[in-house]
Amino acid sequence: MATDKPDIWDSFVHQFNPRRFLIRLAHMEIPPLEVIGRAILRASIVGLFLAVVLVSLYGTSWTTVDQLPQNMEDQSNIKAIGTLIFTDFVVPFEVLSIVLLSSLMGAIYMAKGEDNQ
Numbered sequence: 001m002a003t004d005k006p007d008i009w010d011s012f013v014h015q016f017n018p019r020r021f022l023i024r025l026a027h028m029e030i031p032p033l034e035v036i037g038r039a040i041l042r043a044s045i046v047g048l049f050l051a052v053v054l055v056s057l058y059g060t061s062w063t064t065v066d067q068l069p070q071n072m073e074d075q076s077n078i079k080a081i082g083t084l085i086f087t088d089f090v091v092p093f094e095v096l097s098i099v100l101l102s103s104l105m106g107a108i109y110m111a112k113g114e115d116n117q
Contacts, residue, residue, distance in 0.1 A: 056095045 085093050
């Protein structure tokens with residue numbers, strides 16, 4: 001016996017009907033090719049940057065604490081660490097500086113907000 005009053009399942013299916021959702025998705029506007037090209041260009045630049053960071057991260061032979069030169073007169077060992085940074089670790093130091101600079105620029109951009117506010 002069919003009743004005219006829908007039960008909970010029928011109302012749920014009517015409210016969250018996947019066909020209605022797909023129809024709404026089908027009426028989306030397709031962006032122009034210039035927008036898609038710019039998005040692909042940006043994604044490839046980000047991918048290239050991440051590839052450089054990962055290659056420099058895994059391609060570097062990291063020195064352990066046991067290999068640092070020890071100086072008993074200067075317990076902070078700042079001179080030896082500075083020498084290592086600017087001789088053996090120049091590439092990771094430069095990559096880190098680029099990462100920090102780009103994160104600082106991103107933070108400034110996000111803090112700036114929209115121009116039309």
